[in-house]
Amino acid sequence: MRIVLLVILVLAGAWATAAVATEAFSRWHKPRGQMIDIGGRSLRLVCMGPKSERPVIWMEAGAFSGAADFGAIQQKLAARGLRSCAYDRAGMAYSDPGPRPRDGDAITTDLEALIARSGEAGPFVFMGHSMAGLYVRQYAARHPDQVVGLVLLDAVTPEMVGLPGAQRLIDGMTTFARVAAATGSLGLTKPLYFLGDRIGLPPEAKTEKRRGFISGRQSRNALAEVLGWRTAVDQAAAPLDPAWPVAVITAGPESPRMDMWNAVRHAPARDARHGRIENIEQATHTTMLGLVHGDRAVAGVEFVLEKAGR
Template sequence: MLLLRLILLAVLGLVAAWGAVAVAAEAVSRGTKPRGEMVEVGGRKLRLVCEGPKGGRPVVWLESGAFSGAADFAAIQQKLTAKGLRSCAYDRAGMGYSDVGPAPRDGNAIVADLTAVMAASGEPGPYVLVGHSMAGLYLRQFAASHPNEVVGLVLLDAVTPEMVAMPGAQRFVERMTTVARLGSVAGSLGLTKPLYWWGDRIGLPPAGKAEKRRGFISGRQSRAAYAEVKGWRAAAAQAAAAGPLKPEWPVAVITAGPPSPQMDAWNSVRQAPARGSRAPLIENVDAADHRTLLGLTYGDRAVAGVEHVLKAAGR
């Protein structure tokens, strides 16, 4: 009986501590003032962050991968600004500070929102398009369907439609769907809140770090992320159907991680858009990983990719 009481007291203590940390995390996250502004898109508002000097050079447009938004590019935007380049990133529907969008959240929906937020931004095109991870699908569809808005592309550990068709890719998508579904449930129940201080594994500057952590514990963002993951197969098919990239566009492909047979196979497909370009740049950053490629330590490689595209395009 004494042992049971001790166990019960220990459990109650853990629950109380978990709850206290959750409350503290929620209070800290709500104290974060977001960068940028809210812009109207089809009766909804999306958060847009444009930084850097306005001028005659093309704007760099940044599309994040799964599970996050503009926060992921805080370090790269800081580095682009230091180079005198203007850049814009945004939170997709339901991510970060943006309003939720209608289902399904497939490539068609995301590219429609991307087109609308570009128009609402007032930032003139054509753009240098930078995409991380699953954003490769969305930028492929956007570029093929809006060729006059493209100067060139920088693909950061990015997915292509062809990758989704590779052996093992379907198992990966299924695993990620399970992870996203569990994350949606945990986030909706508030179970992720005590993990607030673990939320930035990219290595972001303070403002981006606070935004990233806030999104990491957001139930709404976790549900929006799950909706996007469920649309990955459709997004891959839609991107493929939109057509290939134009050979005249400069393309930089930058991947991360030490060489291995599995990663070499994935990267060979990732690099295909650059190999099909008249002005390719292909680089692997062995010391980086899928997340830290965007951070303060390794984000210079993305900036170098942008500079390559601008130089090759004569801009």
């Protein structure tokens, strides 16, 4: 018994030491971008690429993260002379928390304030990954005059929630988010710092992604967003303007189950006058954003700009 207790104490000590070390290391890094005051609180905004007459690509990250997710794609866009802006939603990464609930209305209202204060002129190409497909869609419905077109990356649509198995998936993600919020708040995720980037990001974005991965505050705010998903679905139900060019890019090997999901994901491109659909079979839901596969998202942007005459 004494040996068992000794082993437990040694392991606990090593875990605590690793937690302290990774926390100190992650805080040493200065984040990219700037903090934008949206009215008593600030959101972190990262814009890259030269300013020009061409539309800015405005990016909305999926669940559990923020601007860091688009580090590779922003780098690739800048290399082509295109300007892009990504940000951390309230309570995510470096941004201040926002009022609850964190549903589509709250997120879209924050985005409205951020764009208005960003100094970036529209109209924009909006890019959304995963659950951000809902937020991009809601923003576009509110501000159709600001939309050049859409690039949707494995993006959720309101119709997906009605598919078989969707509720089970939401329930599973909710459970995962609750566990992540609890373990993150207790500091139990900190020694896992180096596992935080599953995208394949450039160095600075990789550091930011890893820092968010071990953040208890971020995990709690991510849970708040997950709890607002059902409401966000209803809030994003407005149809898209078929005049907007739409590029839909999905990831993963084909299968009967994925065919069912993708049939709904593809709908915004099918319903547009100018639509592009592509699947990256070798990519995953996360690596489609990275240095290896991110060129496909850039190609989607170029398609939208071409069809919009920009």
